[in-house]
Structures are given as C-alpha cells and as structure tokens.
Amino acid sequence: MGLQSCIGGTTLQTLKLASIPTLSSSRLVSRPVQLKALTLDFFLLSRHGRSRRSPFPLLARALSAPAIAFQTETPPEEKGNAVLKPQWKAAIDFKWIRENKEAVAVNIRNRNSNANLEAVIELYDKMSDLQKEVERLRGERNAVANKMKGKLEPSERQRLIEEGKNLKEGLVTLEEDLLKLTDELQQEAQCIPNMTHPDVPIGGEDCSVIRKKVGSPPQFSFQIKDHLQLGKELDLFDFDAAAEVLSLFNLSGSKFYYLKNEAVMLEMGLINWTLSEVMKKGFIPLTTPEIVRSSVVEKCGFQPRGANTQVYSIEGSDQCLIGTAEIPVGGIHMDSILAESLLPLKYAAFSHCFRTEAGAAGAATRGLYRVHQFSKVEMFVLCKPEESDLYHEELIKIEEDLFSSLGLHYKTLDMASGDLGAPAYRKFDVEAWMPGLERFGEISSASNCTDYQSRRLGIRYRPSEPSSASPKKGKANLAPPRFVHTLNATACAVPRMIVCLLENYQQEDGSVTIPEPLRPFMGGLEIIAPKSR
C-alpha cells in the first residue's frame, strides 16, 4: 500500500503512528478488539448530513469553502479512547489548502508563521488514503456479512467467519490509526494562519501603513506630567497598595491598581458613554462571563497553555480567565446554524479582561499602559462572508468617531502581514498621542477574522432559499449552511483611554478637563481638580 513509507517523517510531532500491519498477517489476532461505535460514525461520510461535502463557489480569499467531513463537537464517547489534543476539531478546508498550496505558503512566510504546510499536506494525503482503505475494508466486511445471510456449507460458513473476523480486526487497527492521524493533522493544520487581504502591506511592523491621521499634538506652555504623576497628585490611583496586596516588588511596577475618586467616575463615564454610542449604531449590549472553558479560548485563536501565555488558568479545572470579551461572545453561537435573517449580529460587550502580560517589561509598561486587569467594551460582529470587508470599514469608522468625539489626536494603521495575529485577515490599529509618554500608544484594534474563528467555533448560517417556487418542503430544498465571518473591534479600553485623557487634558494648575461628551455620564463633572489637604 505504500503507507509504511510515509510513516515516521521527522516533521511529524506527537504520537508516532502504530505500524500498520498487512491484512494477511496472523498477528492481527493478538490485538484486543475494541470496537468503539462512535469512531466509526465519526468518519462515515455518507451518514451525517452535517459532514456532507458540497460544491461551493470558491471564494478568492481565506479558507471559506465548506469543510469536509469533520464534526466540530467533541463526541463524549471519545474520552474513553486515547484522545489526543486538540479535542475539538476546526472545520478546515484541506482540499482548498492543497489546491492553493503556493498562495498558502507565501502567506505563511509573509506572516512569519511557523506553520508546517508540507506536514499538513502530507498528513492530509495519508489520511485520505487511509480513509479510502478503511472504506474498502468496510465494503469487504459488509460483503462478507451479506454472504453469511444466505444458506452455506458449514466449511464455507467457517471460512467466511474467519475472514470476517480478520477484516474486523484489521479495521479496528486502521480506524485507530485514522483517529491518530486526524488529530495530528488537526494539530498541524490549526497552526496555519488566516489568509491575508490583498491590500495589507507585506512585512514587519514598520511596514504598517497609515490610513488616517486626525488632529495634532496639543501644545503645552508649561512642563507637562505623565499620567502616573497626575494620578498621584490628584489621588486617582494606587499602584503601591496593589503591589502589597499582590506582593509584587519588581521595579517595573505591579501592573495591578486601584482606581480612586474621579478616576472611578471616569471609568464608569467612559463605559456608559461608549455603550450608549454603539447602541445607537445597532449593537446589542452584553455583559459576559469572565471565566470560560479553555477550549473556547483556543477556538478563538489564542493559546491558553503555551509558554508566555497571556491567559490565566483556574486551578483544578479546564477554565481560564478571558483576556477579551471577544472570547465569550464568540462562544455564544458555538456549534450553531443561524438563520440568514439574523445577520449581521452586532454585539457590544462590556467585561473585565485579565492578561498575564508574561514577557512584557520595561518603561513602556509603567502605570496604566500595561496592566493585568482592565475594563473594556468590545464590538463583535457575525455576518455573511461577502459583507465582512464592509463591516470592517464600519467598525473602524465607529472607533474613529468615538476617538474624534473625545478630541484625541490619533492615527489609524493598516497592520502589516508580519504583525497580524493568526486569526486576522486584516487588522486596523488606532494609536493615540500620549504626551506624557511622548509617543503614540495603541488604544484600539479592529480585526476581520473572516471564517478563521467560525470554523473553530462551528458557527454557520443557512442562506435563504433562492426561490420558493417548488412546493416540496424539507431539507432537500434548503441551501447548505455556510460559515459566517466574525469581526472584533475595541470600542473602549479604559486604562489606555484614561492615560490619553489625563495626559492630553491636563492644565497648568494640575487639574484635568473632562471632554464634553463624557460629562453627562459623570454627573456633569467638568474638571478633576487637585484636592486641598
């Protein structure tokens, strides 16, 4: 069969495949026969509607053609087997990858990804071959079973029983191998980053292109202070007490903090104003769980348990703390098929976010600029594939309008290919001028993840039927489900906004003016003044 020559390539990680014995070997008898019914169902293409391969117009970008054969939920019975990570399966379009190998390879290079395309294709081919072999054997086993139904000579029956038994054992082995191969394939394939929008600049972060620049740095006629000093003098935050409460004495700062007095009102004002503004644009307000299962974190494209992970894990469970509301919101419609009429679904989620910031150190991380815990309002959109570019533009416009309303000086960047996260097809970052830091600092990020997340989260929609001419009802007349596209964008990351507002609106007497739009949400407060002691 040639399978044995493919096994054991050095590019294959994790489990080595058990050697596949030839069917005629009598050694087969010694393997314990463990037929787990579910493993058969898992791969049977013909029985489950959800896993049907269907002809679909190939869209030029992304892995947007439908999946082959993989259910996205973890069958609970698999736990009894030697289940490998990942336990859930992304609905990756391997056929499309194979057919667009060069483009995928170029994309991987442009993004500095360490995905191993060769391994993926090799594993996929092996898996396809193995699958065919499994099907062939099943066919033979069925043929034998059918023969046994008729009238037979005892010797003939005996021979068939033997044959049937051999086939069955051979099948079990092959099916186990198929399972392992599939898991390996998944693990490699999930590393492949999303494709990239043709307009994205190719290169490292210095290649990012400025799309828009608004305002100009404020001119101060006095010596300005940074937000830490302003905060201290106005009694707005306490990093030292937090350091004690968390017993962190490193010089780069504790990264935990208490907000006090007007800073609390500023946080509440920012959140309330932001929610109110995006609700006017049709976004459904949400608050979300901040503890989620680690599988959901992975499905959104994050690595909860890697080295230098950004993710806090809960002891004694498979749960983690969220680093962004993108995760629990992405999970709302996991493993679902939405009606087309529901799209686009636009959520604005308020949550606290927790990040370990492992590996981040230095002056750029002082004060509120980089912290372990913060409040954020996040926009999340689920839409039809052909509309995601449109909603990406809408999201960045909403962000820009918010920041312009607050009078900030900022620039919007089209992030270069080397600076996109694996899920993002295209990413716009907004950097605002922070006079105290004497540079621009990121205050928001808007990503179009096309179907990268939806293939992992299992979120699809059912296109409405093209015509209702045919009187025949039932599934045969429904268009097959397609993966939605997902987008996420920061409406307001509170600490960074506080840095901006304090540093830009400071006055010579040490007070800070509140921008007009926020005042109604802060009980009319117009100015944060130094307190007399």
Added chain:
Amino acid sequence: MSNLQKEVERLRGERNVVANKMKGKLEPSERQRLIEEGKNLKEGLATLEEDLLKLTDELQQEAQGIPNMTHPDVPIGGEDCSVIRKKVGSPPQFGFQIKDHLQLGKELDLFDFDAAAEVSGSKFYYLKNEAVMLEMGLINWTLSEVMKKGFIPLTTPEIVRSSVVEKCGFQPRGANTQVYSIEGSDQCLIGTAEIPVGGIHMDSILAESLLPLKYAAFSHCFRTEAGAAGAATRGLYRVHQFSKVEMFVLCRPEESDLYHEELIKIEEDLFSSLGLHYKTLDMASGDLGAPAYRKFDVEAWMPGLERFGEISSASNCTDYQSRRLGIRYRPSEPSSASPKKGKANLAPPRFVHTLNATACAVPRMIVCLLENYQQEDGSVTIPEPLRPFMGGLEIIAPKSR
C-alpha cells in the same frame, strides 16, 4: 509557649553572662570551662528556639480558629433565632399570574444562561439589552448615593494573594472553598471587594485624623458556590460571577457600633428608595461568620420565588481583620503640654475596627426589580431613582418579533 519563652530568655541571660565573663582576664582552664559552658548553652538555646517557633506556629493555627467575640445584643442560637430589627413595605398585590425573573428574562430577552453553560459552565450568564443598562444604572446610582455620604469610590484588583484572603477571615484552600485559585501561583479571585479593600492599609499605622476611612468599592466577584444546589440556586439568585458595590469602613474601636448603625441605615435607605419590601435581621450567634462581632442581613421580598431572599449583609468585624491585616492607628497625643518630642510622647498604636456592608449586589437586585415591578403585559417598570442613570428609560417592554 510563655513558659518556653521564659526559659529561652533565661538561657540567653546565662549565655550573655558567660560571654561577659570571657571578656576579662582568665586562667586558661577557666576559659576552657566557660567556652564549654557557652557551647552547651548555645546548642540548648538553638533547640529551644526551634521548639518555640513550632509552638508559636501551632498556637497561631489554633488561635486563629477562635471566632470574634459577640455583641451582647446578638440573639443566641441557630438561624431561626435571628431577630427582625425592621420591616419595610408589604408584598405587592398582583391582579394577574406573576412570573419569576427567569421567565421574565427569557421573554424580555434579558439574559442567556444556556449559551453561558456551553461557554463557561452552569451558574454563568450573559446579561443582554436592558439588563445591561439595569446593571450599569444600579452601579452608577449606588456609587453616586454613597459618595454623597462621604464614601471614597474605588475599583479594585480582582486577583489577590491568598494570604490576604486568609487575613480577611476566609479559607481559600479548604474543602468546599468559595474561592477560585489561579493555577501556578499563590493568587486567587476575590469573592468580595472587602478583601482587596481590607488589603489597602495592610501593615500600616494610620494617623487618627484619617479615620474614619470610608470606601465604596465596585468590583466583579467570583464564587465557586461549592456545595450549593437546589431550586434556591436557579437563575440569578446564585451565580459564580457578579458585580457588587461594597462599603468598607476603618474606624476607631469606640465608634464601630455607630458606623454599623450608619451602614445599615444607608442600605435601608437605598432599598426603600427602590420601593422594595424587605426586613432587616440581627443575625443569631450561630449564623455569624468568624470575623463578625455583629451582622445585619437584609432580605427582600421576591414574588417569583415566593419568599424573602438576602440582598445585603452588614458586618462589624471589630479588630478581627485588623489584627490579621496589621492595620493600626496612632491616637493623637492627649495634651501637647510637654515640650519633649519623639516616640516617648506618642500614644502607642491601636488596632482599628473594620466594617463591611453590601451597597448593591447586582444580580439579586435584578431579581427583585424584575419580579416586583412586572406588569400584566409582561413589561417591567424601572423605579424612578434609576431612570436618570439609564438614559431616562422608564419601562422594559416586550420586543416585537
């Protein structure tokens, strides 16, 4: 331990005597004898000091198990002995079949427990639409009200060191603990802002002029609710994560009873403003947590649950927490007659008293508001005080589909 300590001190005294003798001029044999004696004393001391350390740790462990003393007016007995201090309002009369908050929430598209069960597990939820505005409104209104009473608004870390949790009187790592721990560290998630706020002035001596220190802290709270099950835990009544505004007071010992009364009055005023029907209980001795000298719970009428449910708790912890957190204050000098300055003239520091009280536990408040203010057409009226904090919203109406 006291005996051992005396013994240790005695030996140290002897060792010092020996050391002093060695300073003078001595016969070699005498010197040798003293060296021997010094060595024996040193070894003996080392052993005794180790024993003293172990004994001290054992003593601490046992002693920390002793609960706070109890206010003389506290009823003695189990939870059925708690006494009603105050009862306000009466159950609303409905001319129609009423619904519980879960059903109201479903019909008004206000929460999603099912999606949260998939994403996170049971007892998690998403708030949606007007429920989000209700949460924000409740928090903003509560903060605004208690700020008028002189409370300093705060937001706090929600991840803290487990030692701080213990010093506040909680058990992070017991069986059936309420506390979530972070993997690979000594950190935990807070179950209440009482913990990070208690920690602000850990190991400090405050000037008397700073007292009383009154904080109103807004935070998310996380509780495992291990061991809690049954119908009483459906919906928003018992959840793993919720928003809360917590009042925390540090004061001089002679004033803590006074501030306890002030705190419960603030709570009662808040709940009366919202038009709730509730009763305030003086909790019985068997129902106080270890830190509490006295505890007042407020239970509000929840028509959908057909019973009263706890919406707040106000505890006077006297010096139980401050002795563990190391929070003291320096009383001002009784008179400035003596010209001599320096520590000799300062009164010795004393432990502060700490108190904590729930100003607003959002999910329980949402249960109350939805169930009490439901209308026959399935809508819910917003109480007047909250409306300005909800963009003027007066009513949560069913959405046309």
